[in-house]
Amino acid sequence: MERLDVIVLGAGAAGLFAGIEAARRGRRVVVIDHARVAGEKIRISGGGRCNFTNLQIAPERFLSNNTRFALSALKRFTQWDFIARIDAAGIGWHEKTLGQLFCDGSAKQVVDMLTGDLARAGGALWLGVTLGDVTPEAGAGGDTEGSARFRVDTSRGPVLASSVVVATGGKSIPKMGATSYGYRVAEAFGLPLVETRPALVPLTFAEQELGWMQPLAGVAVEGRVSHGRTGFDEAMLFTHRGLSGPAVLQISSYWREGEAITLDLSRGRNLPEALRQARTAAPKTALRTALAGLVPEKLARHVEAVLGIEAQMGALSNTVLDRVASMLTGWRLMPVGSEGYRTAEVTLGGVDTDALDARTMEARRVPGLYFVGEVVDVTGWLGGYNFQWAWSSGWAAGQAA
Numbered sequence: 001m002e003r004l005d006v007i008v009l010g011a012g013a014a015g016l017f018a019g020i021e022a023a024r025r026g027r028r029v030v031v032i033d034h035a036r037v038a039g040e041k042i043r044i045s046g047g048g049r050c051n052f053t054n055l056q057i058a059p060e061r062f063l064s065n066n067t068r069f070a071l072s073a074l075k076r077f078t079q080w081d082f083i084a085r086i087d088a089a090g091i092g093w094h095e096k097t098l099g100q101l102f103c104d105g106s107a108k109q110v111v112d113m114l115t116g117d118l119a120r121a122g123g124a125l126w127l128g129v130t131l132g133d134v135t136p137e138a139g140a141g142g143d144t145e146g147s148a149r150f151r152v153d154t155s156r157g158p159v160l161a162s163s164v165v166v167a168t169g170g171k172s173i174p175k176m177g178a179t180s181y182g183y184r185v186a187e188a189f190g191l192p193l194v195e196t197r198p199a200l201v202p203l204t205f206a207e208q209e210l211g212w213m214q215p216l217a218g219v220a221v222e223g224r225v226s227h228g229r230t231g232f233d234e235a236m237l238f239t240h241r242g243l244s245g246p247a248v249l250q251i252s253s254y255w256r257e258g259e260a261i262t263l264d265l266s267r268g269r270n271l272p273e274a275l276r277q278a279r280t281a282a283p284k285t286a287l288r289t290a291l292a293g294l295v296p297e298k299l300a301r302h303v304e305a306v307l308g309i310e311a312q313m314g315a316l317s318n319t320v321l322d323r324v325a326s327m328l329t330g331w332r333l334m335p336v337g338s339e340g341y342r343t344a345e346v347t348l349g350g351v352d353t354d355a356l357d358a359r360t361m362e363a364r365r366v367p368g369l370y371f372v373g374e375v376v377d378v379t380g381w382l383g384g385y386n387f388q389w390a391w392s393s394g395w396a397a398g399q400a401a
């Protein structure tokens with residue numbers, strides 16, 4: 001039977017990082033994944049360029065039942081620490097927008113850096129291996145630092161180790177190999193879970209709204225999408241099923257069924273004033289033409305149709321212009337759902353952080369059992385935050401496992 005110090009379950013961002021760090025400490029490490037290649041989500045991320053971190057990492061940009069939990073790991077292994085690794089590997093990068101850092105070339109460079117670092121540190125990588133149960137092992141011995149505490153059944157036979165790091169990610173994109181395995185391991189050891197749901201996901205609408213949204217499919221518009229006090233100033237995109245685009249993906253993490261979201265398309269402009277000026281400048285133009293200077297033309301036509309205004313600007317009173325402005329600044333929409341795990345970038349919820357040590361990611365009641373990355377109830381904003389959580393939490397576990 002194979003005996004090691006650390007078994008890492010999942011060769012994604014968090015698992016590879018935890019494996020590298022533990023192996024660099026001289027621990028005998030194996031990272032196991034059922035996929036045929038490691039780091040598949042890294043490879044497809046950021047449109048193939050991997051948005052690997054964000055310059056503006058801050059705890060309030062992560063959702064969790066305990067918003068303070070992520071702080072320790074994020075402070076101990078920061079975005080600057082990860083950038084240093086990327087620089088050391090000679091990978092070129094650039095800031096795209098809002099502090100989001102992308103590879104100049106291919107995301108595969110990041111996967112190669114990680115698998116290379118793991119191999120150089122002496123860690124093993126088993127791919128295409130099916131995982132079975134993780135069970136406590138009473139006094140099996142043979143480990144460099146005390147006895148093996150766990151047995152992990154795999155399609156390559158059972159493996160014993162004193163530490164197990166669960167890094168099997170969330171439920172998003174089952175087609176790419178996502179499973180609920182990590183949650184089941186947590187449950188088997190009596191750890192509480194926070195309810196999971198798809199996040200960073202396009203929102204869908206009922207037929208009534210789709211009637212006017214579908215003709216707009218493909219139209220992108222800049223603005224603010226908000227839910228309660230939370231709002232994001234980024235692009236949104238009409239789709240055949242509803243709304244997508246960065247601002248909508250961001251708000252999907254906060255939205256719940258039965259609640260509305262609000263679009264503000266003013267982009268900080270004083271719309272009542274802008275419409276009055278447009279009326280003075282060109283009183284003979286149609287409202288849709290005047291609006292087309294403020295929002296995409298197809299949307300301008302829709303606004304005109306909804307409000308039933310088919311007059312020249314010169315004929316519109318201030319009250320009517322104010323109605324137009326308030327529609328564009330406080331447009332309440334009622335999503336009926338989301339596209340679900342099929343397209344969600346991440347999974348909200350997961351292993352309850354109350355059950356974990358924030359410094360090491362170790363389960364408080366199960367010494368030697370660690371949870372890192374997306375399987376934990378920590379979910380970042382869109383824009384490199386989720387990878388930074390994977391690096392930081394993986395690093396923290398790698399120092400202790």
Ligand code: FDA
Nearest residue numbers: 010012013014034045046051168169181373374384386387
């Ligand atoms: P991850 O999902 O990466 O890895 C889990 C691993 O466990 C996988 O290799 C999987 O095969 C394996 N596994 C699962 N179940 C198993 C089982 N039963 N047996 C064996 N192995 C099993 N984030 C970001 O910060 N910037 C970005 O640009 C993007 N872009 C992006 C694009 C798309 C399309 C998606 C879906 C997601 C993103 N993300 C992102 C989110 C980011 O990919 C995600 O947060 C991290 O990959 C999470 O890292 P983990 O290592 O926790 O899980």
